Amino acid sequence: MAATETAVQTFKNLINGEWVEAASGETFTTMNPANVKDTVGRFQASTEEDVIQAMEAAEQAFKTWRHVPPTKRAEILYKAADLLEAGLEQYAEELTREEGKTVASSRMEVKRSAQTLRYYASEGLNVSGETLPSDDATTFVYTRKEPLGVISVITPWNFPISIPVRKIAPALVTGNTVVFKPASNTPLIAYRLVEALHQADLPAGVINFVTGSASKTGVPLVTHSAVKAVTFTGSTGAGEKINRQVRLSTRVQLELGGKNPLIVMDDANIDHAVELAVKGGFELTGQACTGTSRVIIMDAVHDEFVEKLVEKTKQLKVGNGLSKGVDVGPLANESQLRNVLDYVAIGKAEGAELVVGGEQLTDGDYANGYYVTPAVFVGVAPDMRIAQEEIFGPVISVIRVSSFQEAMDIANDVEFGLSAAICTSESGRIQHFIQNIETGMVKINRPTTGNAYNAPFGGVKMSSTATYRESGRAALDFYTQIKTVYHGI
Incomplete structure (x- = not known):
C-alpha cells in the first residue's frame, strides 16, 4: 500500500x-x-x-x-x-x-x-x-x-x-x-x-x-x-x-438539466431513428445534459422501433473506456450508479416495462467499477417520474402516441427545455416542430446531443x-x- x-x-x-x-x-x-x-x-x-x-x-x-x-x-x-x-x-x-x-x-x-x-x-x-x-x-x-x-x-x-x-x-x-x-x-x-x-x-x-x-x-x-x-x-x-x-x-x-425528447414519426427511417436514440441516450453512458431520455413514437411504428432498439442496445459493449471495442463506459461515480439503479426501480414500481438492461455489472472485470447495462423502458406514461425527472444515465423511456399533436404536447410537458429532436421527412411537421417545441436547441433528423462550438448553446424553462x-x-x-x-x- x-x-x-x-x-x-x-x-x-x-x-x-x-x-x-x-x-x-x-x-x-x-x-x-x-x-x-x-x-x-x-x-x-x-x-x-x-x-x-x-x-x-x-x-x-x-x-x-x-x-x-x-x-x-x-x-x-x-x-x-x-x-x-x-x-x-x-x-x-x-x-x-x-x-x-x-x-x-x-x-x-x-x-x-x-x-x-x-x-x-x-x-x-x-x-x-x-x-x-x-x-x-x-x-x-x-x-x-x-x-x-x-x-x-x-x-x-x-x-x-x-x-x-x-x-x-x-x-x-x-x-x-x-x-x-x-x-x-x-x-x-x-x-x-x-x-x-x-x-x-x-x-x-x-x-x-x-x-x-x-x-x-x-x-x-x-x-x-x-x-x-x-x-x-x-x-x-x-x-x-x-x-x-x-x-x-x-x-x-x-x-x-434536461429531459430531452426524440419524436419519431411514422414516416421516419426507423433504422436511422434507432441510431439517433442509441447515440443520444447511451453514448457517454447517458451522462449528458442533452442526452435523449424520452423517445416519443407514433403507434404505427412503435413495435418495429422497440424491437430494433432492444436489439441494438443488447449489442453495446459495456466496459473500461480505455479498452478497445467498448461502447459504454462506467458511470462517473458511486452516486451516479445509485441514482440510475434507483430510477430503474422507480420505473418498474410505476408500472413501466423494462425490456432490456438496467442491471449493475459486478463480476470479473466489472467488480471494482460503476457499471450498469443501458436500459430501455416501454409502456411509459408521460406523468411517470422516469418520464419527467432527469436521470442522467443510460435510461431511455419509450412513450407511445397516436398523433403528432399528442407527441408535441408530451414533449413540452416537462419542466426542462434544453434540446429536442424529431425524425421525419415531412416539411410541415418539421416547421411546426421548430416553431412550437419549447427548447433552446432543435435537431432535425439528428441526435439531441452534440453542439457546434461556433453555435450558441443553452436552454429555456428550468434548463x-x-x-x-x-x-x-x-x-x-x-x-x-x-x-x-x-x-x-
Missing part, C-alpha cells in the same frame, strides 16, 4: 501565478470509476481562504490584463491550444481514467477544446461597439464593449475540459480574469487546461485554479465582492442556490437562466458590458 501511495501524484492550486497547496494542508484523492482501486491523483482540499486569495489575485490582475492588446490575448490562447494538442494522447487517457467515458470520446473532447481556444482567439479580435447617429453635429456618439472583471467559473464532471474551455476562453479573450473551480470528480483534466494556459505565458493572477468541495469553497465563489459574473453548469438545484446567493449586480449564466448563451459568438456578450460615449467635437 505504501508503494502505491507514493506513486500517486499530488496536484496543486494555481493562485497568482504560483502552484500552491491549500491553506488547510489537506488533500483529497480521485478514483478511476472503471476500477476504484486505481487512484488517479491527489488534489488540494481548498477552503474559503484559498478562494478569497484567488479572488484577490484575479481582482489585482484585472487592472493590467484588461489593457493587454487583443492580439496578445489571442496569441496566448493559440499557444495553449497547441500545448493541448501536443499532449492529446496523455490527456485523453487521463480524462478517461477520471471520468470513465471511452478514450475515443476523450480524444475528441480534448481536440474540440483546442479548437474552441483557437475559435475564441480569432473571435476576440472582432469584439466592438457601434457608431450611432446624433442630432448634434458636434457630438460623436458610440459604444464600447468592455470586460466585466473577475469571472467565477464552476464546471461539472461530464465534459470536464470542453465546458471549462467554452467559458474560460471567451472570458480571457475579452479581458476578464478568472477563478476556476472544477468538479471534484474530474480535477486532473481541468488542471491540464490551466497548466497549458500557464505555460502559454498567461500573466500571474489572470487565471486562478482551486479544487475542493463546493460546500467548503462555494460561498465566496459566488458572493465575494470582486466577482462580477458567475458562469455555472450543473444540476438545477445547485443552479437555483447560486441564483439566490449572488448579489444584485452580479451577472449570472446557469446551464442546468437555463436564459439570459446569455454559451458557445459561438453569442457567448462573448456575457463577458462584456456596454459603455456609451458622447464625445463632443
Whole structure:
C-alpha cells in the first residue's frame, strides 16, 4: 500500500501565478470509476481562504490584463491550444481514467477544446461597439464593449475540459480574469487546461485554479465582492442556490438539466431513428445534459422501433473506456450508479416495462467499477417520474402516441427545455416542430446531443437562466458590458 501511495501524484492550486497547496494542508484523492482501486491523483482540499486569495489575485490582475492588446490575448490562447494538442494522447487517457467515458470520446473532447481556444482567439479580435447617429453635429456618439472583471467559473464532471474551455476562453479573450473551480470528480483534466494556459505565458493572477468541495469553497465563489459574473453548469438545484446567493449586480449564466425528447414519426427511417436514440441516450453512458431520455413514437411504428432498439442496445459493449471495442463506459461515480439503479426501480414500481438492461455489472472485470447495462423502458406514461425527472444515465423511456399533436404536447410537458429532436421527412411537421417545441436547441433528423462550438448553446424553462448563451459568438456578450460615449467635437 505504501508503494502505491507514493506513486500517486499530488496536484496543486494555481493562485497568482504560483502552484500552491491549500491553506488547510489537506488533500483529497480521485478514483478511476472503471476500477476504484486505481487512484488517479491527489488534489488540494481548498477552503474559503484559498478562494478569497484567488479572488484577490484575479481582482489585482484585472487592472493590467484588461489593457493587454487583443492580439496578445489571442496569441496566448493559440499557444495553449497547441500545448493541448501536443499532449492529446496523455490527456485523453487521463480524462478517461477520471471520468470513465471511452478514450475515443476523450480524444475528441480534448481536440474540440483546442479548437474552441483557437475559435475564441480569432473571435476576440472582432469584439466592438457601434457608431450611432446624433442630432448634434458636434457630438460623436458610440459604444464600447468592455470586460466585466473577475469571472467565477464552476464546471461539472461530464465534459470536464470542453465546458471549462467554452467559458474560460471567451472570458480571457475579452479581458476578464478568472477563478476556476472544477468538479471534484474530474480535477486532473481541468488542471491540464490551466497548466497549458500557464505555460502559454498567461500573466500571474489572470487565471486562478482551486479544487475542493463546493460546500467548503462555494460561498465566496459566488458572493465575494470582486466577482462580477458567475458562469455555472450543473444540476438545477445547485443552479437555483447560486441564483439566490449572488448579489444584485452580479451577472449570472446557469446551464442546468434536461429531459430531452426524440419524436419519431411514422414516416421516419426507423433504422436511422434507432441510431439517433442509441447515440443520444447511451453514448457517454447517458451522462449528458442533452442526452435523449424520452423517445416519443407514433403507434404505427412503435413495435418495429422497440424491437430494433432492444436489439441494438443488447449489442453495446459495456466496459473500461480505455479498452478497445467498448461502447459504454462506467458511470462517473458511486452516486451516479445509485441514482440510475434507483430510477430503474422507480420505473418498474410505476408500472413501466423494462425490456432490456438496467442491471449493475459486478463480476470479473466489472467488480471494482460503476457499471450498469443501458436500459430501455416501454409502456411509459408521460406523468411517470422516469418520464419527467432527469436521470442522467443510460435510461431511455419509450412513450407511445397516436398523433403528432399528442407527441408535441408530451414533449413540452416537462419542466426542462434544453434540446429536442424529431425524425421525419415531412416539411410541415418539421416547421411546426421548430416553431412550437419549447427548447433552446432543435435537431432535425439528428441526435439531441452534440453542439457546434461556433453555435450558441443553452436552454429555456428550468434548463437555463436564459439570459446569455454559451458557445459561438453569442457567448462573448456575457463577458462584456456596454459603455456609451458622447464625445463632443
